[in-house]
Amino acid sequence: MIIDCHGHYTTAPQALEDWRNAQVAALGNPSAGPKPSDLKISDDELRESVETNQLRLMNERGLDMTIFSPRASFMAHHIGDFETSSTWAAICNELCYRVAQLFPDRFIGAAMLPQSPGVDPKSCIPEIERCINEYGFVGINLNPDPSGGHWKEPPLTDRHWYPIYEKMVELDIPAMIHVSTSCNACFHSTGAHYLNADTTAFMQLLQGDLFKDFPELRFVIPHGGGAVPYHWGRFRGLADMMKKPMLDQHLMNNIYFDTCVYHQPGIDLLTDVIDTKNVLFASEMIGAVRGIDPQTGHYFDDTKRYIEAADLTDDQRYQIYEGNARRVFPCLDATLKKQGR
Amino acid sequence: MIIDCHGHYTTAPQALEDWRNAQVAALGNPSAGPKPSDLKISDDELRESVETNQLRLMNERGLDMTIFSPRASFMAHHIGDFETSSTWAAICNELCYRVAQLFPDRFIGAAMLPQSPGVDPKSCIPEIERCINEYGFVGINLNPDPSGGHWKEPPLTDRHWYPIYEKMVELDIPAMIHVSTSCNACFHSTGAHYLNADTTAFMQLLQGDLFKDFPELRFVIPHGGGAVPYHWGRFRGLADMMKKPMLDQHLMNNIYFDTCVYHQPGIDLLTDVIDTKNVLFASEMIGAVRGIDPQTGHYFDDTKRYIEAADLTDDQRYQIYEGNARRVFPCLDATLKKQGR
Numbered sequence: 001m002i003i004d005c006h007g008h009y010t011t012a013p014q015a016l017e018d019w020r021n022a023q024v025a026a027l028g029n030p031s032a033g034p035k036p037s038d039l040k041i042s043d044d045e046l047r048e049s050v051e052t053n054q055l056r057l058m059n060e061r062g063l064d065m066t067i068f069s070p071r072a073s074f075m076a077h078h079i080g081d082f083e084t085s086s087t088w089a090a091i092c093n094e095l096c097y098r099v100a101q102l103f104p105d106r107f108i109g110a111a112m113l114p115q116s117p118g119v120d121p122k123s124c125i126p127e128i129e130r131c132i133n134e135y136g137f138v139g140i141n142l143n144p145d146p147s148g149g150h151w152k153e154p155p156l157t158d159r160h161w162y163p164i165y166e167k168m169v170e171l172d173i174p175a176m177i178h179v180s181t182s183c184n185a186c187f188h189s190t191g192a193h194y195l196n197a198d199t200t201a202f203m204q205l206l207q208g209d210l211f212k213d214f215p216e217l218r219f220v221i222p223h224g225g226g227a228v229p230y231h232w233g234r235f236r237g238l239a240d241m242m243k244k245p246m247l248d249q250h251l252m253n254n255i256y257f258d259t260c261v262y263h264q265p266g267i268d269l270l271t272d273v274i275d276t277k278n279v280l281f282a283s284e285m286i287g288a289v290r291g292i293d294p295q296t297g298h299y300f301d302d303t304k305r306y307i308e309a310a311d312l313t314d315d316q317r318y319q320i321y322e323g324n325a326r327r328v329f330p331c332l333d334a335t336l337k338k339q340g341r
Numbered sequence: 342m343i344i345d346c347h348g349h350y351t352t353a354p355q356a357l358e359d360w361r362n363a364q365v366a367a368l369g370n371p372s373a374g375p376k377p378s379d380l381k382i383s384d385d386e387l388r389e390s391v392e393t394n395q396l397r398l399m400n401e402r403g404l405d406m407t408i409f410s411p412r413a414s415f416m417a418h419h420i421g422d423f424e425t426s427s428t429w430a431a432i433c434n435e436l437c438y439r440v441a442q443l444f445p446d447r448f449i450g451a452a453m454l455p456q457s458p459g460v461d462p463k464s465c466i467p468e469i470e471r472c473i474n475e476y477g478f479v480g481i482n483l484n485p486d487p488s489g490g491h492w493k494e495p496p497l498t499d500r501h502w503y504p505i506y507e508k509m510v511e512l513d514i515p516a517m518i519h520v521s522t523s524c525n526a527c528f529h530s531t532g533a534h535y536l537n538a539d540t541t542a543f544m545q546l547l548q549g550d551l552f553k554d555f556p557e558l559r560f561v562i563p564h565g566g567g568a569v570p571y572h573w574g575r576f577r578g579l580a581d582m583m584k585k586p587m588l589d590q591h592l593m594n595n596i597y598f599d600t601c602v603y604h605q606p607g608i609d610l611l612t613d614v615i616d617t618k619n620v621l622f623a624s625e626m627i628g629a630v631r632g633i634d635p636q637t638g639h640y641f642d643d644t645k646r647y648i649e650a651a652d653l654t655d656d657q658r659y660q661i662y663e664g665n666a667r668r669v670f671p672c673l674d675a676t677l678k679k680q681g682r
Contacts, residue, residue, distance in 0.1 A: 144527075145527070149492070150491070150492075151490070151491075151525055151527040151528070153527070154526065154527075155526060155527055184492055185495065185496060186485075186486070186492040186494070186495075186496055186541060186545065187492070187541055187544075188544045188545070188547075188548055188579075190575075190579065191540075191544035191547065191548075191575070191576065191579050192537075192540050192541045192544040192545075195537075195540050195568045195572060196533075196536075196537035196540060196541065196568075199532075199533050199536050199537060199540075199568065200527060200528055200533045200537065203528075203529045203532035203533040204527065204529070204533075206529075206532065207529055207532075223572070223575075224571065224572070226568055227536045227537075227540065227567055227568035227571065229571065230565065230568065230570065230571035230602065230607050230610060231536060231564070231565070231602060231603070231607060232604055232606070232607065233602070233603030233604025233607060233630075233634065233641050234531075234532070234564075234602070234603045234604075234629065234630055234641070235532065236604070236634065236636075236641070237603055237629075237630030237631075237632050237634065237641040237642075238529075238531065238532050238629070238630060240632045240635075241630065241631060241632055261571065261572060261574070261575070262572070262574030262575045262578055263573055263574025263575075263577070263614075265573070265610050265613050265614050266571050266572060266573065266574060266610070268610075269571060269606050269607070269609075269610045272606050273604075273606050288575065288578075288579070289574075289575055289578030289579060289582065290578075290582060291578050291581045291582055293574065293577065293578065294581075295577075300574050300575070300577070300578040301578075
């Protein structure tokens with residue numbers, strides 16, 4: 001099996017964006033805004049939006065299952081207040097749930113959280129419980145910077161975030177650390193803010209001792225870990241200077257990098273430097289980079305090609321494609337087993 | 342010759358830090374603060390601070406010349422106002438000048454700028470002119486985020502920065518894009534903020550068309566280009582999606598990455614993915630990572646070892662060690678030629 005642990009519903013019908021625009025337009029005056037029930041998207045529309053896009057590419061590339069979450073750049077937690085995010089997250093998660101219901105052997109959900117800058121993360125717990133317990137989702141996306149590029153929340157090691165971690169441990173789910181769109185003109189969202197957030201999160205975890213408090217906590221750092229594997233020597237050296245344990249003990253029982261790195265040399269470095277047990281297959285498809293690489297004639301985000309060409313044993317490929325995902329996402333493993341897979 | 346294009350005076354005598362602390366303590370009341378003339382550091386002290394540190398390691402490693410600038414993390418442009426930064430930059434640059442005078446065949450200066458958040462960069466011109474014309478410096482360090490991790494200035498492509506670019510072109514000097522310490526708790530300075538700034542700067546330049554206005558402008562992006570070479574496919578794909586020219590035409594006549602990547606696989610990727618003409622030897626020594634790698638028994642920042650072991654021809658190594666630096670820093674080349682080198 002090939003499990004893509006990082007897909008977003010970037011191709012939802014236009015009605016979703018229209019609803020969001022109406023919500024944003026009514027920010028000062030929510031009673032004038034749209035109700036969740038105003039959003040009408042039929043199963044046929046959902047089906048088509050996926051069949052012509054993600055599912056088509058999954059079939060072309062031979063991917064079996066995608067962990068599917070709401071469009072990251074549309075989370076935009078910086079807009080409005082907690083109520084704004086709460087309504088919006090509920091809508092977006094429900095759509096992913098419906099897609100997973102329509103294609104239960106191809107998609108399974110991961111939840112967007114109703115985060116809002118400065119709001120206690122505890123407020124996200126009901127949505128987490130609903131998504132995991134009622135929708136059968138298998139993970140969450142946690143935004144370390146709900147301000148959208150201004151970085152005003154405390155680091156991920158701060159007790160501020162502990163209510164979410166406690167719930168993650170209780171439900172045995174991992175979080176992908178994933179920011180949303182940048183509203184800081186310095187940071188291009190997918191070209192800078194996403195990668196910076198990955199690097200930042202890793203370094204926050206390196207500075208702290210979070211996994212002493214939560215030995216079972218698991219984070220997926222997407223986009224190949226940002227700058228981290230390329231600078232692995234720097235991070236090993238910083239851990240040493242900061243008198244932290246070696247990275248394999250300090251962090252690498254709890255942190256995983258996905259394979260959203262869109263060229264062969266990057267994947268070669270990732271799989272060379274990072275233990276196979278810490279690498280999860282993903283393509284973030286359809287996402288940041290949608291074109292065809294003129295150097296190869298294939299989609300930049302067809303990351304399976306790079307994994308196939310990397311210097312890996314069959315067992316290592318099995319771990320990256322399937323084994324690690326089953327271990328990091330136990331709820332996924334349980335669902336797959338129920339499906340006889 | 343081996344030219345290290347990225348060294349900082351991180352080992353200045355304690356008197357410098359004491360002076361700065363006194364300056365900061367008197368921020369509200371500058372007349373109570375220290376005068377530049379209160380700082381007394383003898384030539385012998387300067388000599389010793391370098392002979393026992395940078396120069397010793399340069400000799401051990403076989404490095405001939407270092408482009409030497411004030412300690413990056415101490416620039417701290419976010420502290421005080423323009424006058425604060427102006428006095429501090431003048432002091433720090435003068436010390437680098439004195440080191441270069443003491444060891445003219447081993448060190449040559451690059452200038453810290455008296456940047457201050459929200460202040461017109463034009464205010465940096467006199468210090469640039471002084472350092473280049475009077476001190477014989479060969480480049481500048483430009484901080485894209487003088488706020489220290491809050492990212493409040495416009496992107497590097499904004500006309501805000503043009504006065505500095507015009508002066509750079511006039512004097513035929515490059516800028517290294519280098520932030521200073523982070524005062525945002527989210528960002529560890531050397532483990533996140535530095536790398537993020539490198540990635541951010543590259544993406545800002547990718548989004549814009551700055552080099553149409555300044556075809557001769559040259560930037561060195563340090564720390565191996567942050568996350569950029571590792572994600573080169575992503576950036577090629579983003580340029581494609583944004584209808585920009587291919588990166589080799591759009592950016593790579595004007596942007597250079599240094600080799601401050603502290604393990605062999607990272608250097609292998611850098612030299613594999615990025616054209617040799619765009620790679621400059623550097624170690625940022627003595628800098629962020631000062632320890633010995635237990636995996637190799639050598640200093641993490643002994644980047645010459647990685648370049649020696651990389652799959653490069655003798656001519657490529659010559660370019661990375663010397664040729665490119667002479668081309669990117671023409672004032673360095675001129676000085677070396679005057680020295681008969």
